[in-house]
Amino acid sequence: MRRMSDPAYVSESQDRLHGENIEPITQLCDSLEATDKGPIPYVDPALDIDEARILVLTSAPGPGTASGFLSHENDDDASERLLRVFSSAGLDPKYTIPWLVHPWTQEDYALNLTKERIATGVKPFNRFLKRVPRVVAIIAHGGESQKLIKAFSSTIGGSVLSAKAIKVFNAPALHTQSANRKFTPEELEDQMVETYGQAMRLCGIRPLVSGS
Numbered sequence: 001m002r003r004m005s006d007p008a009y010v011s012e013s014q015d016r017l018h019g020e021n022i023e024p025i026t027q028l029c030d031s032l033e034a035t036d037k038g039p040i041p042y043v044d045p046a047l048d049i050d051e052a053r054i055l056v057l058t059s060a061p062g063p064g065t066a067s068g069f070l071s072h073e074n075d076d077d078a079s080e081r082l083l084r085v086f087s088s089a090g091l092d093p094k095y096t097i098p099w100l101v102h103p104w105t106q107e108d109y110a111l112n113l114t115k116e117r118i119a120t121g122v123k124p125f126n127r128f129l130k131r132v133p134r135v136v137a138i139i140a141h142g143g144e145s146q147k148l149i150k151a152f153s154s155t156i157g158g159s160v161l162s163a164k165a166i167k168v169f170n171a172p173a174l175h176t177q178s179a180n181r182k183f184t185p186e187e188l189e190d191q192m193v194e195t196y197g198q199a200m201r202l203c204g205i206r207p208l209v210s211g212s
Contacts, residue, residue: 044073052096
């Protein structure tokens with residue numbers, strides 16, 4: 001059972017949302033939810049904006065965010081898959097921070113996004129990026145994430161990514177709704193592990209030793 005399946009852990013996480021390690025992101029989520037476009041999951045307060053080196057970008061809130069959080073500790077297939085990838089790459093999750101192309105929850109936790117909804121996510125992404133100053137790499141999972149990066153770079157992002165020396169790595173989508181028929185699930189996970197390994201080397205993150 002994942003931690004976010006435990007009501008006590010969820011309650012504890014809610015109490016930690018205004019810690020200085022995550023407060024700027026919590027404030028961003030609150031301001032975006034105030035636009036009445038739908039509920040927005042908070043970023044897991046177990047993470048720390050000063051530790052984050054790798055931004056994990058996915059499409060939209062999935063079923064696991066019923067916990068109220070965007071977290072690798074959610075109880076859904078995508079979160080479990082991501083944690084397996086972290087483990088295989090030897091990546092400590094503390095060096096990551098998640099965000100969404102379209103941060104507002106869609107009906108039935110739909111993950112496919114229209115061109116308009118991808119465009120709607122550009123400004124929130126810009127605001128998020130300003131709050132994670134030590135991010136060096138972005139893992140863009142799936143087509144929607146890659147389209148957002150392109151839209152960001154060609155509009156308000158301009159030369160932001162190059163000026164900050166942030167490298168974008170394209171990776172397969174985490175959600176099974178975005179199945180890739182050319183590769184098996186195992187092959188896709190292997191691709192993700194390799195991609196995260198490249199990002200770790202860029203960031204100077206040493207892989208965890210098995211059992212540590």
